[in-house]
Amino acid sequence: MSTYFKITIYFILFGELVINVMSFNPMLTYTVRYKKIDAKPNITIHHFSIDQYKYIQYINANVSINTKELIDEVTVTFYRCDSDGINCEYFQTWKIKDACNKLKEPNQLWSRWYSSFDPPLNCPINKVHYTIKNGTFEVGAVLLWYPQATDYQWKVLQNVYAHGILVGSYTIEGSLFGYRKKIKSIFKP
Numbered sequence: 001m002s003t004y005f006k007i008t009i010y011f012i013l014f015g016e017l018v019i020n021v022m023s024f025n026p027m028l029t030y031t032v033r034y035k036k037i038d039a040k041p042n043i044t045i046h047h048f049s050i051d052q053y054k055y056i057q058y059i060n061a062n063v064s065i066n067t068k069e070l071i072d073e074v075t076v077t078f079y080r081c082d083s084d085g086i087n088c089e090y091f092q093t094w095k096i097k098d099a100c101n102k103l104k105e106p107n108q109l110w111s112r113w114y115s116s117f118d119p120p121l122n123c124p125i126n127k128v129h130y131t132i133k134n135g136t137f138e139v140g141a142v143l144l145w146y147p148q149a150t151d152y153q154w155k156v157l158q159n160v161y162a163h164g165i166l167v168g169s170y171t172i173e174g175s176l177f178g179y180r181k182k183i184k185s186i187f188k189p
Contacts, residue, residue, distance in 0.1 A: 028178035028179060029055075029178065029179055030139045030143065030150065030176050030177065030178050030179075031055055031056045031057065031136075031139060031176070031177055031179070032057060032136055032137055032139060032174050032175075032176060032177070033057055033174055033175050033176070033177040034050045034057050034059055034172065034173070034174040035085065035153070035173040035174050035175070036171075036172070036173040036174075037059060037061070037170065037171070037172050037173075038170060038171045039063070039168060039169065039170035039171075040168060040169060040170075041168055042065065042066040042067050042167050042168035043063065043064070043065055043066070043160065043167070043168030043169065043170055044063070044064040044066065045061050045062070045063055045170070046061065046062040046063070046064065047061060047062050048060070048061035048062075049061070051134075055177070055179045056136065057136070058116075058134040058135060058136050059132055059134075059135040059136070059172075060131075060132060060133060060134065060135070061131070061132045061135075062129065062130070062131055062132075063117075063129070063130045063131070063132060064128055064129050064130075065125065065128055065130070065160075065167070065168070066128065066168075067162060067167045067168075069162030069163065069165070069167065070123075070124045070125070070162055070163070071099060071123075071124075071125045071160050071161065071162050071167060072097075072098070072099055072100070072161065072162060072163065073095070073096065073097055073099060073160075073161040073162075073164070074095075074096045074099045074102075074158060074159065074160055074161070075093060075094070075095050075096070075158070075159045075161070076093065076094040076096070076156060076157070076158050076159075077090070077092075077093045077094075077156070077157045077158075077159075078090075078091040078092045078093070078094075078154060078155075078156055079091055079154065079155040079156075079157070080152040080153075080154060081152060081153040081154065081155060082152070082153070083151075083152070083153065084153070085153035085155075085173065085175070088155055099123070099160075100123030100124070100125075103121060103122075103123065107138065107141065108138065108141060109137060109138050109141045109142055109145065110137065110138070111138050111141075112135075112136055112137060112138050113135050113136065113137050113138075116132050116133050116134055116135035116136070117130045117131070117132060117135075118130065118131045118132075118133055139176065142176065143176075149176055150175075150176045150178060152175065153173065153174070153175040154173065154174060154175060155171060155172075155173050156171065156172050156173075157169060157170075157171045158170055158171075158172075
């Protein structure tokens with residue numbers, strides 16, 4: 001094996017390491033920056049706002065689910081967009097057949113979002129009106145799932161079904177934002 005070939009292989013492997021591991025900056029803390037939320041036809045969002053406390057953004061809204069059917073399936077489609085949020089491409093789809101059990105799972109991408117519903121979003125979903133208080137997503141789970149998520153803006157379309165019939169859908173647009181968190185010094189001058 002020639003030296004040139006060994007060096008080339010080393011740089012390819014090292015380059016992949018830099019791209020896949022070091023693209024996540026451990027010196028930064030990440031949060032979601034929301035751009036837009038939209039719902040249709042049987043899911044309505046009223047009085048929606050994006051509020052910011054320090055560096056963290058939250059969605060606050062009133063939500064109505066206009067069905068008495070048991071929601072049992074959710075399809076989530078992810079589109080990744082360029083840094084301006086314009087040129088979007090299909091990324092991935094998740095089909096969740098047993099939505100009720102998935103809502104209960106801790107430390108998931110959606111855990112913080114659905115725990116912000118008041119009254120709590122329990123199954124069977126039989127409440128019509130909910131309030132979202134300081135809704136956000138689990139950023140740590142996002143970065144474990146896809147470390148390059150910080151390089152894109154995202155459109156996430158969630159379709160909700162009852163016995164195979166579309167109840168409604170909502171779309172959330174946003175990006176991950178990294179910022180340096182101030183560390184308090186333990187030394188006193």
